[in-house]
Amino acid sequence: MMTIKIAIAGSSGRMGRMLIEAVQAADDVILSVALDRAGSEAVGQDACAHIGKNCGVLITDQLSALQNADILIDFTRPEGTLEHLIVCQQYGVKMIIGTTGFDEAGRAALEAASQKIAIVSAYNMSIGVNLVFKLLEIAAGALSHGYDAEIVEMHHKHKVDAPSGTAIAMGQAIAKAWDQSLNEIAVWSREGITGPREDGKIGFATLRGGDVIGDHTVVFAGEGERIEITHKASNRTIYAQGSLRAARFLQHKATGLYDMQEVLGLK
Numbered sequence: 162m163m164t165i166k167i168a169i170a171g172s173s174g175r176m177g178r179m180l181i182e183a184v185q186a187a188d189d190v191i192l193s194v195a196l197d198r199a200g201s202e203a204v205g206q207d208a209c210a211h212i213g214k215n216c217g218v219l220i221t222d223q224l225s226a227l228q229n230a231d232i233l234i235d236f237t238r239p240e241g242t243l244e245h246l247i248v249c250q251q252y253g254v255k256m257i258i259g260t261t262g263f264d265e266a267g268r269a270a271l272e273a274a275s276q277k278i279a280i281v282s283a284y285n286m287s288i289g290v291n292l293v294f295k296l297l298e299i300a301a302g303a304l305s306h307g308y309d310a311e312i313v314e315m316h317h318k319h320k321v322d323a324p325s326g327t328a329i330a331m332g333q334a335i336a337k338a339w340d341q342s343l344n345e346i347a348v349w350s351r352e353g354i355t356g357p358r359e360d361g362k363i364g365f366a367t368l369r370g371g372d373v374i375g376d377h378t379v380v381f382a383g384e385g386e387r388i389e390i391t392h393k394a395s396n397r398t399i400y401a402q403g404s405l406r407a408a409r410f411l412q413h414k415a416t417g418l419y420d421m422q423e424v425l426g427l428k
C-alpha cells in the first residue's frame with residue numbers, strides 16, 4: 162500500500178483542523194505540508210497542536226512547500242484556492258477542493274487546470290448529501306408538474322457565502338431533472354411585494370446563526386401534500402472522511418475534474 166503525501170490548506174480553519182486530525186488517524190495517508198496564509202498567527206506552529214500532539218509539520222505560508230505533496234486538500238476561500246491551483250499545476254500536485262463560493266471564472270479555471278492535474282471538487286464531501294443529490298434526481302423527476310421546489314439551508318454565523326454551495330448543487334440537481342438551467346429558474350431570495358410564486362421556479366432561503374454545521378431541506382410543495390428531503394450535519398468529520406476517500410480515488414487519476422458522486426460510485 163502506497164502512503165499518500167497530503168498537504169492541507171487553511172490548516173488553522175474549521176475544516177483544516179478537522180482534516181489534520183483525520184489524516185493523523187488514517188494509516189494510508191501522511192501529512193507532509195500544512196499551509197496557512199501569510200500573516201496568520203498559526204504560521205510556525207506545529208500543525209497538530211490543536212489535538213495536543215506534535216507531528217513535526219510546521220504550518221507554513223510558503224506555497225513552494227507543495228512540491229513535497231501528492232495531493233492538496235483545500236477548504237479555504239475561492240481566491241486562496243485559485244492561487245493554490247496555479248502552484249499545484251506547476252508541481253503536478255493533485256487537488257481536492259471543498260471551497261465554496263466560486264464564480265463562473267473560478268469554475269472555468271478549475272476546469273482548465275484539470276487538463277494538467279487531477280481534481281476532485283465538490284461543494285459537499287459527505288456521503289449523506291451526495292446520496293440526497295440522487296434522491297433529488299428521483300423526486301424532481303417525479304414531481305416536475307404541480308410541485309414547487311424550495312431549498313432552505315442553515316449554517317453557523319461565520320459562514321461567508323450564501324446560499325451554501327450544497328444548496329446551489331441541490332438546485333442544480335433539480336433543475337437538471339427538469340431540463341432547465343438553474344440560473345434561469347432560481348429565485349435566490351425574496352423581499353417586499355413579490356407577487357404570487359411563479360410555477361417552475363426554485364426558491365432559496367438562507368439562515369445563519371450559532372454553531373450550526375450544515376442543515377439543508379428541499380421542500381416539494383404541492384396541492385394537498387408536501388415532500389421534504391432533509392440532511393443535517395452534526396460533525397465536520399463527514400467532510401474530512403469524504404475528502405480522504407477522494408484522495409484514495411485520485412491516487413489512480415492523472416488528470417480530469419471529478420465530483421463526489423464519481424468518488425462514491427453514485428454516478
Ligand SMILES: NC(=O)C1=CN([C@@H]2O[C@H](COP(=O)(O)OP(=O)(O)OC[C@H]3O[C@@H](n4cnc5c(N)ncnc54)[C@H](OP(=O)(O)O)[C@@H]3O)[C@@H](O)[C@H]2O)C=CC1
Pocket residue numbers: 170171172173174175176177197198201236237238240241242258259260261262283284285286287326400
Ligand atoms: N465541500 C465541503 O464538504 C465543505 C466545504 N466547506 C467550505 O470550505 C471553506 C472553508 O470553510 P471553514 O473551514 O469553515 O472556514 P474557516 O474560515 O474556518 O477556514 C478557512 C481557512 O482558510 C484560510 N484562508 C482564508 N482566505 C485564504 C486565502 N485567500 N488564501 C489562503 N488561505 C486562506 C483561513 O485563514 P485565516 O483564518 O487567516 O483567514 C483559514 O485558515 C468554505 O468555503 C466552506 O464553505 C466547509 C465544510 C464542508
Ligand SMILES: O=C(O)C1=N[C@H](C(=O)O)C[C@H](O)C1
Pocket residue numbers: 261284285316320324325326327328374375376
Ligand atoms: O461553510 C460551511 O460550513 C459549509 N459549507 C459547504 C457549503 O457551502 O455547502 C458545505 C457544508 O454545508 C458546510
